[in-house]
Amino acid sequence: MRFYIDGPNVIQEGFDKSNGKPFEVQAVDTRHVFVSSPAHIKELQTGSNSVLSLYASARKIIQPKYTMKDFNWMDFSKGGKVGWGFLRAVRTCLTDNLPNILGDLTNLTRSELPKIVSTHPTVDGAYQVSTHLLITRLVVMCNVAAFFGPGLANDDVFVKAAQDYIEHTIFGGEIIRFTPSRLIPFVARIINRVFRSQDIVYDTLLPIAEKRLREREEAAELGLEMPKHHDCIQWTIESLPHGNYLTPRRLVHELMGIWFGSVHALATTITVAIHDLCLHPEYIQPIRDEITAHYSEFEHTAHGLPLLDSFIKESARLTPAETLSTRREATDSFTFSDGTHLKAGDWAVTPLLAINKMPEYYPSPNQFNGFRFAPKEVLDSLENKTNSSPLQAQPSKLTDIDATWLMFGIGRQSCPGRFYASATMKVIISQVLKQYDIKLVDEKMERSWVMRSAIVPRDGVKVAFKPRN
Numbered sequence: 001m002r003f004y005i006d007g008p009n010v011i012q013e014g015f016d017k018s019n020g021k022p023f024e025v026q027a028v029d030t031r032h033v034f035v036s037s038p039a040h041i042k043e044l045q046t047g048s049n050s051v052l053s054l055y056a057s058a059r060k061i062i063q064p065k066y067t068m069k070d071f072n073w074m075d076f077s078k079g080g081k082v083g084w085g086f087l088r089a090v091r092t093c094l095t096d097n098l099p100n101i102l103g104d105l106t107n108l109t110r111s112e113l114p115k116i117v118s119t120h121p122t123v124d125g126a127y128q129v130s131t132h133l134l135i136t137r138l139v140v141m142c143n144v145a146a147f148f149g150p151g152l153a154n155d156d157v158f159v160k161a162a163q164d165y166i167e168h169t170i171f172g173g174e175i176i177r178f179t180p181s182r183l184i185p186f187v188a189r190i191i192n193r194v195f196r197s198q199d200i201v202y203d204t205l206l207p208i209a210e211k212r213l214r215e216r217e218e219a220a221e222l223g224l225e226m227p228k229h230h231d232c233i234q235w236t237i238e239s240l241p242h243g244n245y246l247t248p249r250r251l252v253h254e255l256m257g258i259w260f261g262s263v264h265a266l267a268t269t270i271t272v273a274i275h276d277l278c279l280h281p282e283y284i285q286p287i288r289d290e291i292t293a294h295y296s297e298f299e300h301t302a303h304g305l306p307l308l309d310s311f312i313k314e315s316a317r318l319t320p321a322e323t324l325s326t327r328r329e330a331t332d333s334f335t336f337s338d339g340t341h342l343k344a345g346d347w348a349v350t351p352l353l354a355i356n357k358m359p360e361y362y363p364s365p366n367q368f369n370g371f372r373f374a375p376k377e378v379l380d381s382l383e384n385k386t387n388s389s390p391l392q393a394q395p396s397k398l399t400d401i402d403a404t405w406l407m408f409g410i411g412r413q414s415c416p417g418r419f420y421a422s423a424t425m426k427v428i429i430s431q432v433l434k435q436y437d438i439k440l441v442d443e444k445m446e447r448s449w450v451m452r453s454a455i456v457p458r459d460g461v462k463v464a465f466k467p468r469n
Contacts, residue, residue: 003027007453008323008353015354022340027452029177030060031346034324035336036355038403043336044326044348045411054413056329057347062260063173066188067198086236086254091416093235094146098302098423100230104150105142105424106299109431112141117436117465126464128441131274132457136163136267138428143262146420147232147255148205161200165256166263168195201259202252209248209255212237232258258417264454266421268321269312270428271457275447276315276368277433278440278463283311283370284433286382291430302423305430306378306395311370312425313398316407318368323353324453325406326413352406361404363390373397398422436465 003010003025014023014034022040025032035041044052116134120127140163145153152158172191179187192198212233219226228234236254237246277284290307298304327349330342342348357365362372367390371379375395399418401408408415415421432438441462448455 001028004452005450007450008455011323011351011453012354015351022336022338031343032324032349033340033342033346034349034351035340036351040336040338040340041326041350041403041406041410044328044350047328047334049413051330051332051334052328052348053331054328054409056331057327060177060329061173062169063176063188064257066176066184066191067169067172086232086239086258087416088239089232089235090258090420093239094232094417095302095419097230097235098420099300101146102299102302102423102427104145105427106431108141108145108150108153109138109428110435112138113431113435114467120465123464126437126439126466128462129465130459131461131463132267132271132459135271135274135428136263139263139267139270139424142424142427143259143266145231146424147258147262148208149229149231149233152204155204158200158204161197161204162259163263164195164197165201166260168197169260170264171195198256201256205252205255206248208233209251213246213248213251262417262421265321266424268455268457269316269421270425272319272321272448273312273315273425273429274432274438274463275440275457275461276319276370277311277429278438279443280368280370281439283307284438286371287311288433289383291434295430298426302419305426306374306397307371308426308429309398309422310372310374310395312422312429313396314368314370314372316398317356317362318366319448319455320352320356320407322454323351324349325352326350326409350406350410355404355406358404362392398425432465435468437468438466439464 004027010025011034014025015036017023018034018036020037022033022035025034035044113134116137117127117129120129122128137159140159141153144159144162168191172188172195175191176184176188212229216226216237218224226234226238233251233255236251277287287308290305294304327347330344330346330348332344334342334348356362359365369390372390373392373396376391379391396405399408399422401410401414401418403410408418441464445461446458447461448457450456
């Protein structure tokens with residue numbers, strides 16, 4: 001039970017005692033086997049998806065049968081074709097189309113940010129804003145525009161339901177995980193009767209899915225191209241294997257699956273970065289100067305802003321949204337090369353936060369340096385030199401993946417949306433810094449709370465947003 005309320009410390013204690021070897025943490029419902037060496041992580045990366053399954057662990061967390069309108073979340077790593085469309089839509093199409101949508105996301109954030117901020121009370125000319133609630137709202141609106149089209153981003157009922165759906169799914173999944181199996185159907189009916197957000201999301205997306213699939217069929221019959229839409233609905237349909245048929249219901253289920261993983265970590269990472277900018281204000285002006293000089297280029301290419309990229313990465317290194325990574329559930333017995341054994345149902349995971357603080361990987365690991373990961377030539381060009389020690393031996397990006405940086409997982413099952421996530425972080429933080437001076441209202445206030453291994457920003461933490469002239 002301690003893991004449930006103090007997971008990060010439980011993991012760190014196990015890591016400190018393990019001397020680099022695997023160690024286990026027994027949660028209420030799951031045995032976690034933590035591995036941290038490059039060799040073990042490579043075994044996770046290259047192991048069979050049918051034995052070490054990301055999707056099996058996700059099903060256990062989310063309980064999609066009960067929280068996603070009876071979604072049969074197939075493990076398509078085992079050969080199923082349904083699901084490849086959504087993977088390609090996020091990993092390839094969404095990434096390739098970032099230059100086509102970042103302008104819209106910038107305009108949306110630029111206009112909505114002051115509307116939301118201005119609803120809060122002012123003290124000494126500054127709005128006192130719950131940062132996490134503000135950022136979550138902006139992330140939801142950006143994601144709705146990118147995934148489902150800009151029209152729904154202005155539908156307040158849908159946006160609220162889409163935001164609530166994440167929390168309701170997590171809460172419902174947690175209740176179901178602790179419910180005896182024979183009572184689950186009864187408990188699930190009560191949960192779904194109380195939380196109506198999944199019905200609103202499903203009922204709103206279903207007619208859109210029906211229309212888009214109808215457009216595909218009509219275009220195929222007439223030998224024409226489908227009407228073009230820059231969103232994940234379009235890209236999922238276009239990514240279907242040749243001849244593969246997808247029902248509107250299945251398409252909506254895939255979209256709801258994409259949606260679930262798109263908000264929490266993104267909103268948490270941005271919120272923590274804004275708090276860290278308030279705690280380390282010496283980084284604000286260099287980042288503002290970079291935004292002024294290079295934001296247009298970033299908007300048109302989805303590349304660049306290395307100082308902001310480095311700051312976000314350093315913030316996430318020390319306060320990640322999740323303190324473990326690369327969840328894989330053993331669907332059958334599995335044994336690592338050193339003899340460490342998993343039984344069916346056990347999870348193999350990595351201690352993300354503990355690895356982020358290893359001095360072998362990160363010089364002075366407990367010291368915050370916002371430009372730790374930036375290229376040296378960029379730092380040398382700064383007019384106002386910011387303390388740039390310690391630096392990494394080599395510059396790196398937020399979206400990189402390797403055994404020392406596991407924020408987005410590793411290997412074939414790494415996060416397919418990490419390039420979109422990184423770009424959206426830069427869009428939102430850039431607009432905050434361009435429009436406002438920011439300062440924590442109470443720097444001594446506890447800024448987060450813990451559930452299992454997750455770190456969640458407290459809604460009560462407020463930042464003073466003072467409009468810039």
